[in-house]
Amino acid sequence: MTQNFDIPEIRTPENLVYKKTSVLTDNVLHYCPGCGHGTTHRLIAEVIEEMGIQSEVIGVAPVGCSVLAYNYFDIDMQEAAHGRAPALATAIKRVYPEKFVFTYQGDGDLAAIGTNETLHACNRGENITIIFINNAIYGMTGGQMAPTTLPGMLTSTSPYGRDVQMMGNPLKITELLALLPGTYYVTRQAVHTAALVRRAKKAIRMAFENQKLNRGVSFVEVVSNCNSGWKLTPLQANKWLEENMLPFYPLGDLKVNGELVKKSE
Amino acid sequence: MAKVQGDVVIDIEHCKGCELCNAACPLDVLAMSAEVNSKGYHYAIKVNGSCNGCSNCAIVCPDGVITVYRAKV
Ligand SMILES: Cc1ncc(C[n+]2csc(CCOP(=O)(O)OP(=O)(O)O)c2C)c(N)n1
Ligand code: SF4
Ligand code: SF4
Numbered sequence: 012m013t014q015n016f017d018i019p020e021i022r023t024p025e026n027l028v029y030k031k032t033s034v035l036t037d038n039v040l041h042y043c044p045g046c047g048h049g050t051t052h053r054l055i056a057e058v059i060e061e062m063g064i065q066s067e068v069i070g071v072a073p074v075g076c077s078v079l080a081y082n083y084f085d086i087d088m089q090e091a092a093h094g095r096a097p098a099l100a101t102a103i104k105r106v107y108p109e110k111f112v113f114t115y116q117g118d119g120d121l122a123a124i125g126t127n128e129t130l131h132a133c134n135r136g137e138n139i140t141i142i143f144i145n146n147a148i149y150g151m152t153g154g155q156m157a158p159t160t161l162p163g164m165l166t167s168t169s170p171y172g173r174d175v176q177m178m179g180n181p182l183k184i185t186e187l188l189a190l191l192p193g194t195y196y197v198t199r200q201a202v203h204t205a206a207l208v209r210r211a212k213k214a215i216r217m218a219f220e221n222q223k224l225n226r227g228v229s230f231v232e233v234v235s236n237c238n239s240g241w242k243l244t245p246l247q248a249n250k251w252l253e254e255n256m257l258p259f260y261p262l263g264d265l266k267v268n269g270e271l272v273k274k275s276e
Numbered sequence: 277m278a279k280v281q282g283d284v285v286i287d288i289e290h291c292k293g294c295e296l297c298n299a300a301c302p303l304d305v306l307a308m309s310a311e312v313n314s315k316g317y318h319y320a321i322k323v324n325g326s327c328n329g330c331s332n333c334a335i336v337c338p339d340g341v342i343t344v345y346r347a348k349v
Contacts, residue, residue, distance in 0.1 A: 016305075016322040017322075018283040018325065020346050022285065023345070023347075026345040027344075028282075028344045028346045029334040029342070029343060029344035030327055030344075031340035032340075035340060039339075040338070040339055042338065044292035044338075045292070045294030045296055048307055048338070049337075049338025049339055049340070050335075053338070119299075170328075201294075202336075204336065205300045205332035205335055208335045210337055233346070244295075249299075
């Protein structure tokens with residue numbers, strides 16, 4: 012028999028410090044246990060709630076594991092063809108310039124099939140927010156190699172590890188986008204620890220607030236896990252992410268207020 | 277300094293047993309159940325009463341399963 016450690020007398024509205032936001036629907040997320048997609052959805056929803064823009068925001072869902080994102084956000088959303096979310100967001104923002112428009116995309120969607128749309132929207136300087144989930148793999152379709160797959164990383168289509176001689180180099184698309192004149196804010200975050208979740212939320216908030224300034228794209232990469240694709244438990248995957256993803260994809264701001272951040276090394 | 281007491285409410289039917297909350301708790305309040313929920317997941321449970329309401333568990337939970345209360349006592 013498990014002991015009960017409930018303290019019902021402190022469960023009053025004034026003592027409430029954390030509760031799932033109502034900007035997320037009650038639908039059960041279809042993501043695998045421990046997946047960073049869920050955490051990132053929640054942060055976006057919390058930012059929307061805190062900014063009070065639930066009826067003024069339009070999201071664009073990608074193709075990939077997060078193809079059903081529109082089932083989870085209680086906001087207006089549109090599904091894009093694979094990789095085309097930035098083009099669709101461009102159109103939506105131009106028709107409704109007063110709305111907050113964001114895309115939510117995986118690395119296969121944003122950095123493989125949709126590279127063209129991503130680069131051009133970022134170069135044109137569309138006044139949109141892009142949230143980019145980089146799990147270094149095509150999660151939805153069975154863990155194939157993506158442009159973002161690390162050198163030597165095992166995937167279902169690089170079973171002996173990514174050989175850069177044969178398969179080419181990983182694409183650090185976030186670094187590339189920071190160099191374009193149309194990006195105003197470019198940052199790389201992660202959500203696998205509580206401290207990083209708090210920091211990522213501030214970045215997502217900034218990326219939405221920036222749309223009020225009309226200065227170009229705000230781009231937030233979230234270095235994330237894919238427990239099923241990586242064939243690890245959630246805790247093992249987060250450890251693997253720390254040890255392998257973060258040295259290659261270091262966290263932090265790349266561009267703030269339209270200025271590249273100088274790295275002191 | 278006033279002491280704080282926290283308490284978490286875990287929606288066990290929506291827990292997927294990923295153990296991230298457990299790893300994020302600085303006070304080792306959480307562990308995984310021996311039983312499973314209707315989806316077959318071992319769910320997060322409290323194993324002591326030392327929660328201080330820091331919310332670390334709730335904010336790392338991908339499924340938004342945890343509600344947190346914090347009171348000065
Ligand atoms: C035009 C087209 N080509 C290919 C596919 C197959 N496909 C579906 S999802 C996907 C990749 C998704 O990977 P990613 O964007 O990294 O997202 P994740 O699933 O990892 O979150 C691919 C290639 C498709 N649906 N449509
Ligand atoms: S609120 Fe903090 S102390 Fe309480 S269970 Fe969660 S992580 Fe542990
Ligand atoms: S983080 Fe959430 S889903 Fe994972 S074990 Fe804890 S309560 Fe369950």
